[in-house]
Amino acid sequence: MDSEAGFADFVGQWSPALLRVAFLLTGDRGLAEDLLQTALLKTSRRWSKLADHRAAYPYVRRVLVTTYASWRRRHRVGEVLTDQLPEHGGAGGEPVPTGRAVAALDALPPRMRAVIVLRFYEDLSEADTAAALGCSVGSVKSQASRGLARLRVELSPPADLLMHREDAS
Structure with missing residues (x-):
């Protein structure tokens, strides 16, 4: 061929x-x-x-x-966030990922976002992610840890919603 x-x-x-x-x-x-x-x-x-x-x-x-x-x-330049996904x-x-997840990803710095995408969407190992980004495995570990922590905060339900759920039970 x-x-x-x-x-x-x-x-x-x-x-x-x-x-x-x-x-x-x-x-x-x-x-x-x-x-x-x-x-x-x-x-x-x-x-x-x-x-x-x-x-x-x-x-x-x-x-x-x-x-x-x-x-x-x-x-x-400032980016415009959208809740619209590919067709x-x-x-x-x-x-x-949908609206909130995409917005949370967009809030991450580029390197951290790339680590999260490669590690958890592309399912690459830490070593493969490091090779893809041209950095150390330690850098991938720390960026992934920080990125996941930031995503947890961004994607956690609002406190008033949690209080409402507790009141209902």
């Missing part, structure tokens, strides 16, 4: 999963599509140099994360 056809097959097979990762990183469908297109363009330029095309998914995922971090550094969960039917 020629290189161009191999890349087209890869894009057809993995774009839905990569788009979900991009959406979790950006919190915006349009930005996620732009991020994915940029990552795929960068990958297409290097496709013939990839030694093992079966390992392309982790490669493109890393390109997504590094491109996202680069965009965040260059464009520190569908994509192939495989994996759940996509």
Whole structure:
């Protein structure tokens, strides 16, 4: 199979999963599509140099994360939060976080958000996450711990709702 056809097959097979990762990183469908297109363009330029095309998914995922971090550094403009999700969960039917979860993820710094997405959505080990982000395992552990703590606070029910539940029982 020629290189161009191999890349087209890869894009057809993995774009839905990569788009979900991009959406979790950006919190915006349009930005996620732009991020994915940029990552795929960068990958297409290097496709013939990839030694093992079966390992392309982790490669493109890393390109997504590094491109996202680069965009965040260059464009520190306020983002508009949305409760709108992509039209569908994509192939495989994996759940996509909804309004509050996306807003909570968006409140995290880019590196912490990337760690949370890679560790708990992509289900990477600490070592694989560290390799994908180009950092130490210790950094992944501390970012994951801090990120989960912040998400717990953001996603916990409001105190008045908890008091109402206790009164009802």
